[in-house]
Amino acid sequence: MNSHKHFLLSSVTLAVLTLMNQAQAAGQAAPAAAPALDAAAAGAVATEIQQVVVTGTASARGTRKIDTSFSITTATEEQLKSASPSSTADVLKLVPGVYAESTGGQSGANIEVRGFPSGSDSPFVSVQMNGNPLYPVPVLSFFEGSSAFRLDDTVERVEVLRGGPSTIYSVGQPGATMNFILKKGTDTPEATLRFTTGTGKLRRLDGFVGGKIADGWYGTIGGFARQTQGVRDPQFKADDGKQLTASLTRKLDEGEVTAYVRTTKEKNAFYTGVPLISSDNGRTITEFPGFDPLTGTLMSNEMRHFTIDAAPGKTLTRDLADGRGMDATVFGAEYEQKLGGWDVSNKANYFSGDLNTISMFTGNNPLTAAAYLANANATHNPGAAAGSGSISYVKGGAVDPNQQVVQAGLWSVEKKLSSFTNEFRISRELLKNNTTTVGAYVARYKSNDEWYLGNSHLMTATPNASLINVQLSNGTIVSRNGVDGNVFYAPVAAYKGNNTALFVANEWKVNEQIKLDVGARREKQSLKATISNLTSMDTDANPLTVYNNGTSVATGTNTQLSRDDSVNSFTVGGIYKLSKDMSVFARANTGHTFIYFDDMRNAGTQAALNDRKGVPTPKVTQYEVGFKTVGAMYSAYINGFYTDFTGISFQQITTDAVLNSVSGSRGHGVEFELAVRPVKNLQVSLMGNYQESKYRDNPAISGKLVQRQPKMQFRLSPSYRIPMGDNSLKLYGTYAHVGSRWADQANLSYLPSYKTVDAGILASMGAHWEFRLAGTNLGNELGLTEGNSRLTGAQSSGPINARPIFGRAVEASILYRF
Incomplete structure (x- = not known):
């Protein structure tokens, strides 16, 4: 690790000193000749230099990226495809200072932002489409923003802003804002059809059509349909669904108005931990006997359709294939125009849909069937021999006492979400070289929840596991049809939220070299909740069926x-x-996140909720200094940061309880995006960050490193383009390193560092055909993104449950441009 750290810091330092030296020399001597670039490469460099970003800027018309005084990463459609992201959250591997745990599948990622303390989901990442949040709250229990968005060929680019002025615009997110910009119709028609196949019996069809409809009118329509068994085959379709997006644009005098709609209906399997062997205090992770950690999953057809014993006389049937899916629609409109010297813009959207979680959540670590039976006797049949009773497969046959078994909950969380957001801005140069922006933001949102957590099942610690029954000699039924644990938390709740914000910003161009800006935001949030009161009972009034007692x-x-x-x-x-x-550039900001619906539920009473110390409003202060440059031979975006947090709430859902705590943290580090183009058609880029963040304010964990965040991560990505007349061949790859982390706040469960290698080939044949072959984790690296979050304390020796990255996956696609 030290060699990696020293190499990166030395590389970044050398790059900064070299580029600063070139800046000082500018004007003293003629610039050195740039390398010869072909038309495509020269066009790409010119595009990067002139690239305009709209996320975090005061004016809706945007600002040239090189001229912004904040940290922002952009990726074009081609850059997104070359990265081969496994999900929307996985796009964030292109962003320094952000670590996305996308090993759960298409939905349910955990995303950590540099120095921002979070343990799960993505409380400090807001996902937007065309500048509007898809849902104004970035995270709820069993919902995080990236789950509401699917990538396809209707996306033109993505902009990811970290910190900066985002504290005063839109949702006021102090962490990272991930803004996906959809394609709009232009005078140049575009029509594509793409077929993709790959690992896991992937079958996917993407299409897009865009262009001019009539004078002043432009439109687009596109989407995808896909099915796959997944890299981890659960014996049913891991991803199964479709999406359709359409837009209509009307050009105006010095402006335009666009309306769009996107509907998504998809089922996505959600993957949690698998059995592994841990040794050397968690520093070494190896394969559990008989279980491939790169392709295996406990899920199987045997447990796919499961029953929840919800109340006396009430049972519910659920389907694991529904996973963490999405059945939702978003309608949006954006208006921009210059009117009488004023720049006016308004962006609005309405989102509605179901984002449910019907998934497996692993529980206790593996143990032998004999040990499980002995524990059951000690608890429910005291005085009997450890092996008293029977342990058998649900499908018939005795279970070998040496068979390794695990417990996993089949949970059901139904969430019906809806929201409306609107942001209005006006800007004008009231004084020479001085522009003032005033705006307002409103959000109205709801969440109706029905939860059933627990419902533990006993199964073999094998891929596509088999369910197990257990009955003791005294008649106690510990497990029936595999169910060996009750639903331990089953709230039904309805939430409503309203946010209203006013903001003002001023930009002053002092001269040709210096530009300053300042902004302020005042926001109010009002939340209401109706939450069911709970009790515990034996649903069948039979004390011998202990799996549903309580x-x-x-x-x-x-x-x-x-x-x-x-x-x-x-x-x-x-x-x-x-x-x-x-x-x-340099920047300082103070931002906030509000409490969420879950904080209300966790508080339990109005008196507890009113306690601002027990349920605080989180606050963050950030400082940044940065350097940016783009040229024919190189480009560099480098910034140092410092963050200071107070009042951050944490929640951990274990095998039988919901734990809550409050803490603060401080962090600092450096982010970098570097690229060099030493010879014609060759580019080598280095992206990553080094950071260190520690908890404070909570004596139980003060001084400990913030959980799940690597001190260091980086991606080294070379690409080489070979022109062949009207054709071309592009070779590209990435070596990625993710440093070690702690899985928990107490720094007891260690997650070792890991590295991956990805590679791809893109062949362009004339004006119409495009062929791509890409592979991820080609070395089949075993890396962990999560320990056993259902348990507390150290888990560093012997069999464990943990969530690894996906094994080697290969995709091939063919695209035709009409």
């Missing part, structure tokens, strides 16, 4: 909760241009 059941009464909060956020920044395409 089942969590709604009493028929509810608790009403409400809370109002108001916060102020600020940002101030400046940029100094060393030359036309080289600059340095």
Whole structure:
């Protein structure tokens, strides 16, 4: 690790010193000749230099990326495809300072932002489409923003802003804002059809059509349909669904208005931990006997359709194939126009749909069937011999006492989400070289939840596991049809939220080299909740069926909760241009996140919710300094950062309880995106970050490293393009390194570092055909993104449950341009 760290820090330092030296030399001597570039490469460099970003800018018309005084990463459609992201969250591997655990599949990622303390989901990442949040709250239990978006060929590019002025615009996210920009119709028609196949019996069809409809009118339509068994085959379709997106644009005098709609209906398997062997205090992870950690999953057809014993006389049937799917539609409209010297913009959308979680969540670590039976006797048949009773397969036959078994909950969480958001801005140059922006943001959103957590099942610790029954000699039934544990938490809740914000920003161009900006935001949030009161009962009134004793059941009464909060956020920044395409910047901001619906439920009572110390409004202060440059031979985006947090709430759902805590943290580090083009058609890029963040304010964990965040991660990506007349061949690859992390806040469960190698070939044949072959994790590296989050304490020796990255996967696609 030290060699990696020293190499990266030395490389970044050398790059900064070299580029700064070139900046000082500019104007003193004629610039050195740039390498010869072919038309495509020269066009790409020119596009990068002139690239305009719209995320985090005061004006809806955007600002040249090189001229922004904040950290923002962009990726074009081709860059997205070359990265071979396994999901929307996996796109964030292109962004320094962000670590996305996308090993759960298409949905349900955990995303950590540099120095921002979080343990699961993505509380500090907001996902937007065309500048509007898909859902205004970035995270709820069993929902994180990237789950509401699917990639396809209707996406033009993505912009990911970290910190910066995002604290005052849109949802006011102080962490990262991930803004996907959809394609719009233009005077140049575009029509493509793409077929993709690959590992896991992948079959996917993408299509897109866009262009001019009539004078001043433009439109697009596109989407995808796919099916796959997945890299980890659960014996049913891992991903099965489709998406359709359409837009209509009307050009106006000095502006335009666009309306769009996207509907998505897809089922996505959700993967949690698998059995592994841990040794050397968690520093060494090896394969569990008989279980391939790269392709295996416990899920199987045998447990696919399962039953939940929800209340006396009430059972529910669920399908694991539904996974963490999505059945939702978003309607949106955006208006931009210059009117009488004023730049006016308005962006609005309405989102509605079901984002349910019908999935397996692994529980206790593996043990032998004999040990399980002995524990059951000690608990339910005291005084009997450890082996008293029977342990058999649900499908028949005795279970070998040496067979390794595990427990996993088959959970059901149904969430019906809806929201409306609108942001209005007006900007004008009231004084020479001084532009003022004033705006307002409103959000109205709901979540109706029905949860059934627990429902533990006993099964073999084998791929596509078999379910197990257990009955003791005294008549106690420990496991029936595989069910060996009750539903321990089953709230039914309805939530409503309203946010209203006003913001003002001012940009002052002092001269040709210096530009300053300042902004402020005042926001109010009002939340209301109706949450069922719960009790525990034996649903069949039979004490011998211990698997459903103590089942969590709604009493028929509810608790009403409400809370109002108001916060102020600020940002101030400046940029100094060393030359036309080289600059340095500095920024400071203070931002907030509000409490969420889950914080209300966890508080339990109005009195507890009113305690601002027990349920605080989180606050973050950030400082950044950065350097940017783009040229024919190189490009560099480098920034250092410092973060200071207070009042962050944490939640951990274990095998039998929901744990909550509050803490703060401090962190610092450096992010970098570097690229060199030493010879014609060759580019080598290096992207990553080094950071260190520690908890504070909570004596139990103060001084410990923030969980799940690697101190260091980087991606080294070479690409080489071979022109062949009207054809071309592009070879590309990536070596990625993710440093070691701690799986828990107490720094007891270690997650070792890992590395992966990806590679691809893109062949363009004339103006119409495109062929791509790409592979990920070609070396079949065994790396962990998550330990056993259902348990607390150290888990560093012997059999464990943990979630590894996916094994080797290969995709091949053919595209035709009409």
